[in-house]
Amino acid sequence: GAVVSQHPSRVICKSGTSVKIECRSLDFQATTMFWYRQFPKQSLMLMATSNEGSKATYEQGVEKDKFLINHASLTLSTLTVTSAHPEDSSFYICSARDGGNRGYTFGSGTRLTVV
Amino acid sequence: EDQVTQSPEALRLQEGESSSLNCSYTVSGLRGLFWYRQDPGKGPEFLFTLYSAGEEKEKERLKATLTKKESFLHITAPKPEDSATYLCAVQAYGGYQKVTFGIGTKLQVIP
Numbered sequence: 001g002a003v004v005s006q007h008p009s010r011v012i013c014k015s016g017t018s019v020k021i022e023c024r025s026l027d028f029q030a031t032t033m034f035w036y037r038q039f040p041k042q043s044l045m046l047m048a049t050s051n052e053g054s055k056a057t058y059e060q061g062v063e064k065d066k067f068l069i070n071h072a073s074l075t076l077s078t079l080t081v082t083s084a085h086p087e088d089s090s091f092y093i094c095s096a097r098d099g100g101n102r103g104y105t106f107g108s109g110t111r112l113t114v115v
Numbered sequence: 116e117d118q119v120t121q122s123p124e125a126l127r128l129q130e131g132e133s134s135s136l137n138c139s140y141t142v143s144g145l146r147g148l149f150w151y152r153q154d155p156g157k158g159p160e161f162l163f164t165l166y167s168a169g170e171e172k173e174k175e176r177l178k179a180t181l182t183k184k185e186s187f188l189h190i191t192a193p194k195p196e197d198s199a200t201y202l203c204a205v206q207a208y209g210g211y212q213k214v215t216f217g218i219g220t221k222l223q224v225i226p
Contacts, residue, residue: 006158032212043119043216044159044202093158097212103149104214106158 002028002098006107013084013114021079021110023094029074030096034104035067038091047092050077084114117142119217121203127223128193136188136220138203148186150179151202153219159202162188193224 003026013019023033031052036044048069049057056069066088068080081088095106118141128134140148147166151159163172165181172179176197178189188201200219206212 004158034212034214041218043218044204046213046215049212091156095158103147103151103161103164105161106151109156109158111156 002096002105004094004096004105004107006094006110008110009108010111011113013112015085015114016083018080018082019084019112021081021092021094021112023077023079023096023107025075025096025098025105028096028098030077030098031074033071033077033094033096035069035077035079036093036095038093038109044093047079052077081112084112086114088112089114117205117207117213117215119203119205119215121201121217121220123220124218125221125223127225128190130194130224130226131192133189133191133193135190136201136203136222138186138188138217139184140186140203140205142205142207142215144208146206146208148181149204149206149214150177150186150188151204153200153202162201190222193222195224195226198222198224 005024007022033050035047038044047062050069050071052071071077093109095104097104120139122137150162153159163179168183176191180187200221202219204214204216206214
């Protein structure tokens with residue numbers, strides 16, 4: 001079945017530094033990938049839609065310059081959290097649709113802690 | 116704006132005690148309704164996609180049903196390994212494939 005690989009699974013960084021999260025579709029091509037953020041006891045909130053070869057589409061309230069998205073190939077999208085601050089600490093998850101009847105396949109998530 | 120409301124927020128069952136989780140939704144035109152299972156610290160795992168009212172899908176002890184206003188996830192004779200948070204999500208026609216999630220129902224099955 002469709003697999004989406006996300007790395008790293010956990011990262012701790014210092015305030016003011018940048019962190020890159022990778023999302024790869026392993027056995028299918030994904031022209032579109034999605035980035036979500038999840039706070040404890042809250043639903044997944046869509047941050048942005050990543051489009052291969054073009055600019056990402058950001059949801060209202062999401063800072064484009066802070067959350068940089070690059071979708072350079074049909075199997076890889078990256079999310080870079082720039083100048084991270086403690087309030088950026090959260091669980092970040094990517095997803096993609098493989099074109100079948102399986103809905104959207106999610107990565108395993110990245111727990112970001114900014115200290 | 117699309118909305119998804121799940122109830123209850125938490126559910127505790129004895130092993131073997133069947134029950135149902137509810138997902139009420141408001142969407143301009145339903146393209147698909149999804150059920151996912153999420154374990155702590157993991158990404159959601161796909162369970163079902165439902166497309167039209169009256170549709171039902173089954174997988175092991177789980178059965179998902181859909182009406183024009185809500186969906187149910189029925190759990191028959193649950194086992195402790197069924198403990199997880201179950202998420203419901205909807206996608207509307209038009210737009211750019213945006214999927215809207217509910218907050219989930221946290222299920223605990225006690226041996």
